[in-house]
Amino acid sequence: VSIRLLIVLCVGFMCHSSLASEDPNMTSEDRAKVVKLLKDSHKQTLDLMEGLSEEQLKFKSAPGKWSVLEVAEHIYLAEGLLFGAVEKALAEKQNPEWETKTKGKTEFLERVMVSRDRKATAPESIVPSGKLTRDELIAKLKEARAKSLKFAEETKLPLKAHTLDHPFPVFNTLNAYQWLIYIPLHNIRHNKQIEEVKSDPNFPKAALPR
Numbered sequence: 001v002s003i004r005l006l007i008v009l010c011v012g013f014m015c016h017s018s019l020a021s022e023d024p025n026m027t028s029e030d031r032a033k034v035v036k037l038l039k040d041s042h043k044q045t046l047d048l049m050e051g052l053s054e055e056q057l058k059f060k061s062a063p064g065k066w067s068v069l070e071v072a073e074h075i076y077l078a079e080g081l082l083f084g085a086v087e088k089a090l091a092e093k094q095n096p097e098w099e100t101k102t103k104g105k106t107e108f109l110e111r112v113m114v115s116r117d118r119k120a121t122a123p124e125s126i127v128p129s130g131k132l133t134r135d136e137l138i139a140k141l142k143e144a145r146a147k148s149l150k151f152a153e154e155t156k157l158p159l160k161a162h163t164l165d166h167p168f169p170v171f172n173t174l175n176a177y178q179w180l181i182y183i184p185l186h187n188i189r190h191n192k193q194i195e196e197v198k199s200d201p202n203f204p205k206a207a208l209p210r
Contacts, residue, residue, distance in 0.1 A: 022099055022160070023160075024094070024098065024158035024159070024160040024161035025156070025157075025158050025159070025160070026155075026159055026160075026177055030177060031152065031153070033181070034152050034177070034180055034181045034184070035149065035152050035153055037181065037184035037185065037188075038145060038148055038149050038152060038183065038184045039149065040184070041184040041185075041187035041188050041191060042141070042142075042145045042184075042187065044187075044188075044191045045072060045075060045141065045187060045190075045191055045194070046138065046141070048068070048191060048194045048195065048198070049068060049072060049134065049138070049194075051206070052068060052134075053204065053206070054134075055204045056068065056198075056203065056204050056206070057069045057134060058130075059197065059200075059202075059203055059204055060197075061197060061200040061202065061203075065197075066128065066193070066197070067130070067197065068194050068197050068198065069128075069130065069132070069134065069137065070128035070130050071128075071190050071193050071194050071197065072137055072141065072194070073128035073129065073130070073132055073137055074122060074126055074127070074128045074190060075141065075186070075187050075190050076137065076140045076141050076144055077125070077126040077127075077128065078122075078126045078183075078186055078190075079141075079144040079145065079148060079183050079186075079187070080144060081123075081125065081126055082179060082180075082182050082183045082186065083144070083147065083148050083151075083180075083183065085164055085174075085179040085182075086151070086159075086176050086179045086180050088164050089159075089162040089163055089164035089174075089175065089176040089179055090157060090159070090162045090176050092162055092163065092164065093162075094158065094161040094162060095161060095162065095163040095173075095175075098160060098161050098162075098163055098175055101163060101172075101173040101175075102160065102163060102173055102174060102175045102178060105171070105173075105174055105175075105178050106177070106178050106181060108171075109171075109174075109178060109181065109182060109185055110181075110185060113182065113185035113186055113188070113189055114185055114188045114189050114192070115189070116189065116192050116193065116196070123167075148180070148183055151180070152180060157176075159175060159176035159177040159180065160175045160176070160177050161175070162175060162176045163175045163176070164176070164179065
């Protein structure tokens with residue numbers, strides 16, 4: 001009898017485990033991670049622009065390359081597009097297959113997005129115009145990041161259950177949390193691009209104080 005009872009209990013446990021699903025809400029660790037990334041990547045962008053002259057901000061290492069100012073504008077434009085993807089995902093009904101469709105994608109994004117090994121072509125909508133001044137751009141960067149940060153800190157929505165397909169097949173289906181963390185990871189990627197511009201041997205030297 002005891003053996004039969006043990007078998008029943010084991011089968012019941014296995015059935016319960018197979019039916020249990022991951023919590024679609026952000027964990028405290030998820031929230032802390034994305035909030036820190038949003039704060040740190042934003043600060044680094046502003047620090048990289050700090051003290052640069054107009055000549056340095058607009059320097060291009062070659063025709064067709066972006067200047068520091070243009071890279072920063074791209075970061076700002078992309079944030080609007082990516083946060084819009086978060087909102088679009090949340091406007092969709094919960095995806096019953098969200099776990100299988102998005103499994104491992106956060107780690108994948110964390111690995112590939114910050115790397116500059118492979119270049120990507122920006123969609124036309126987030127190609128910088130080069131028309132914004134430093135002050136205008138900094139104000140827009142701060143405004144956009146404040147919106148993303150407030151959402152990341154306060155939302156109680158089940159972000160992981162809502163999905164939206166990425167136009168690049170390599171990413172395919174991402175959940176709203178992954179679209180959110182995409183913002184600072186993309187930011188880090190382009191902070192590295194700003195560092196590349198500034199390390200160019202022809203980058204204008206800082207004016208010596210008189």
